[in-house]
Amino acid sequence: MAQEVRGVIAPGKDEPVRVETIVVPDPGPGEAVVQVQACGVCHTDLHYKQGGINDDFPFLLGHEAAGVVEAVGDGVSDVVPGDFVILNWRAVCGQCRACLRGRPWYCFATHNATQKMTLTDGTELSPALGIGAFAEKTLVAAGQCTKVDPTVAPQVAGLLGCGVMAGIGAAINTGNVGRGDTVAVIGCGGVGDAAIAGSRLAGAAKIIAVDIDDRKLETARSMGATHTVNSRQTDPVEAIRELTGGFGADVVIEAVGRPETYKQAFYARDLAGTVVLVGVPTPEMKLELPLLDVFGRGGSLKSSWYGDCLPSRDFPMLIDLHLQGRLDLGAFVTETIELTDVEKAFERMHHGDVLRSVVML
Ligand code: APR
Numbered sequence: 405m406a407q408e409v410r411g412v413i414a415p416g417k418d419e420p421v422r423v424e425t426i427v428v429p430d431p432g433p434g435e436a437v438v439q440v441q442a443c444g445v446c447h448t449d450l451h452y453k454q455g456g457i458n459d460d461f462p463f464l465l466g467h468e469a470a471g472v473v474e475a476v477g478d479g480v481s482d483v484v485p486g487d488f489v490i491l492n493w494r495a496v497c498g499q500c501r502a503c504l505r506g507r508p509w510y511c512f513a514t515h516n517a518t519q520k521m522t523l524t525d526g527t528e529l530s531p532a533l534g535i536g537a538f539a540e541k542t543l544v545a546a547g548q549c550t551k552v553d554p555t556v557a558p559q560v561a562g563l564l565g566c567g568v569m570a571g572i573g574a575a576i577n578t579g580n581v582g583r584g585d586t587v588a589v590i591g592c593g594g595v596g597d598a599a600i601a602g603s604r605l606a607g608a609a610k611i612i613a614v615d616i617d618d619r620k621l622e623t624a625r626s627m628g629a630t631h632t633v634n635s636r637q638t639d640p641v642e643a644i645r646e647l648t649g650g651f652g653a654d655v656v657i658e659a660v661g662r663p664e665t666y667k668q669a670f671y672a673r674d675l676a677g678t679v680v681l682v683g684v685p686t687p688e689m690k691l692e693l694p695l696l697d698v699f700g701r702g703g704s705l706k707s708s709w710y711g712d713c714l715p716s717r718d719f720p721m722l723i724d725l726h727l728q729g730r731l732d733l734g735a736f737v738t739e740t741i742e743l744t745d746v747e748k749a750f751e752r753m754h755h756g757d758v759l760r761s762v763v764m765l
């Protein structure tokens with residue numbers, strides 16, 4: 405029998421979000437209903453609300469979540485009711501050209517639940533990133549549920565579902581940061597800080613944090629930055645070169661998503677170094693670079709989509725490292741809030757006051 409729960413919807417372009425009754429169907433074949441325990445507030449939720457992703461209103465927001473599987477549909481064997489899981493938006497298909505070549509973290513045909521959650525009048529909802537977890541319960545594809553050690557706090561675990569995984573993965577998966585590398589991270593919000601934490605975990609020798617806000621630089625230091633540069637006051641390219649023997653960093657991670665910061669990343673990197681773009685640009689942005697520099701400086705220019713993560717491989721591993729005390733995921737949780745506080749959390753996010761606000765259910 406379908407259930408009625410509370411959830412946060414974005415009703416229309418730029419309209420305030422509100423809590424509504426959501427109808428969650430029983431799980432069909434390959435699906436699972438998850439009782440959500442915690443869900444972080446991410447920029448992408450705000451972009452949905454602003455109509456910046458698409459026009460498929462109303463959206464059921466929320467996608468950085470952890471919870472407990474309540475019920476599974478036919479043919480589901482990877483998870484059972486009672487499992488503690490992090491929800492992911494990369495449920496790999498196993499059959500697309502990327503999966504078949506053994507690169508499932510690039511899967512081009514990830515799946516979501518087939519059935520729709522609705523409002524009580526039958527209006528179909530579009531769940532953010534195929535998840536929709538600012539809700540007491542949500543319906544997902546079973547492959548979107550990744551089991552992890554249940555002793556971790558849900559507000560911490562859920563963060564791996566999106567932003568923090570994107571940042572850590574930008575460093576360890578896409579950037580391939582290794583022992584002894586020099587790393588610079590431009591933009592030290594939740595994603596940049598996660599890239600810093602990931603670089604520390606990977607054994608980077610030097611981690612240079614760049615931001616225009618001194619508060620952010622202070623937090624970056626606590627996450628593992630060895631040096632900080634305020635790029636409002638100091639040219640970051642020169643500062644990074646100076647801190648790396650005049651050469652530039654082996655890996656520069658751009659976690660802002662703007663042409664000017666991308667250029668800084670491009671020139672702050674050592675010859676044959678790597679640039680990782682994990683910040684998300686907007687459609688009108690253009691990048692202009694001398695092609696000779698692109699050629700002459702060698703190395704690789706990569707973008708990192710969801711940290712090139714493979715949830716089944718990365719989530720349990722990172723939770724284990726957290727529980728061992730080697731990765732402080734708790735440091736990303738600025739505040740825990742109620743379902744009714746999402747609009748306020750967007751405000752705080754907009755003002756740069758938080759790394760993550762996490763809704764507790
Ligand atoms: N130079 C350096 N830092 C900058 C600049 C700039 N020109 N402009 C903004 N910043 C800093 C901000 O001060 C802030 O600390 O970038 C950081 C951005 O952080 P958040 O707004 O908290 O965003 P975050 O959640 O970290 O996401 C960063 O990744 O996933 C994408 O959509 C997301 O594009 C966004 C990026």
Ligand code: ZN
Binds near residue numbers: 498501503504512
């Ligand atoms: Zn695939």
Ligand code: ZN
Binds near residue numbers: 446567
């Ligand atoms: Zn997100």
